[in-house]
Amino acid sequence: MxxxxxxxxxxxxxxxxxxxxxxxxxxxxxxxxxxxxxxxxxxxxxxxxxxxxxxxxxxxxxxxxxxxCTVNEQEKKRILQTWKVDLDRRMEVLLAAQKYIGGINVENPQTLLLSKWEKEKHLVWQRFEVERKPHPFHAYFRSAKDHLEKHGIECSNQVYIKTDTITDEKIIGEIGFEAIKTIQKMNDESFRFEVVPPTLFAVLQECKADDAFLCFSYIQVVIRYGFQPAGTKLERYSNLSAETFDYLIPLVT
CATH class of the missing domain: 1.10.1660.10 (Multidrug-efflux Transporter Regulator; Chain: A; Domain 2)
Structure with missing residues (x-):
């Protein structure tokens, strides 16, 4: 019929x-x-x-x-799983967006923004142990970039900071740059290479390193929006001499 x-x-x-x-x-x-x-x-x-x-x-x-519609049953199962993972990720993005909209207070200046890395980023990190003080890593930005260029690694001027450990006197963390070109494998242990997938961030802009209330302010903003970080927070400086930074809080990868 x-x-x-x-x-x-x-x-x-x-x-x-x-x-x-x-x-x-x-x-x-x-x-x-x-x-x-x-x-x-x-x-x-x-x-x-x-x-x-x-x-x-x-x-x-x-x-x-x-x-x-054209593949066998086994391949259909694989495709379905891929769709499910993608839909779960998109659902997380929508939930984050919902929290963001719900947290906006029109009576107060906007303190938090959303930013998404649409493509994966290749970051190169170098580890430092520095004295605990405002802008503790700032003095090492230039030497860290020079060390990369000495090894033929072309990178952007934006600087990323990832803090690992804080004691009464010392701060241990990493200074990172985004590689512009694909990096060949290296045996130099002074570098750590990381591929960061597309990520949705909540961003606190124009933060000052000498702001004693920065951490408290960050916590209050996160509570206000109901966000839960999905990874390590990053400081992003626009260039080697920048005095302020954006605080990047990963929400969805």
Missing amino acids: YLTIKDFSNKTGLPPSKLRFYDKKGLLEPSVRLDNGYRAYSVEQIHLAKMIDSLRQADIPIQDIKLY
């Missing part, structure tokens, strides 16, 4: 315009051509049509659906 596009539309609940769109994209082509020259669908395609439309409603890209 074969169905015209009108009958198939009635059976599936999908408008003819959508069926024609799926046909044009190669997702759901009518299975036969009738004697009168019109193309028709088979009854067996009803479930496929509904499944394709359901996947589109789940915001699955057309090319991904086309691939899913």
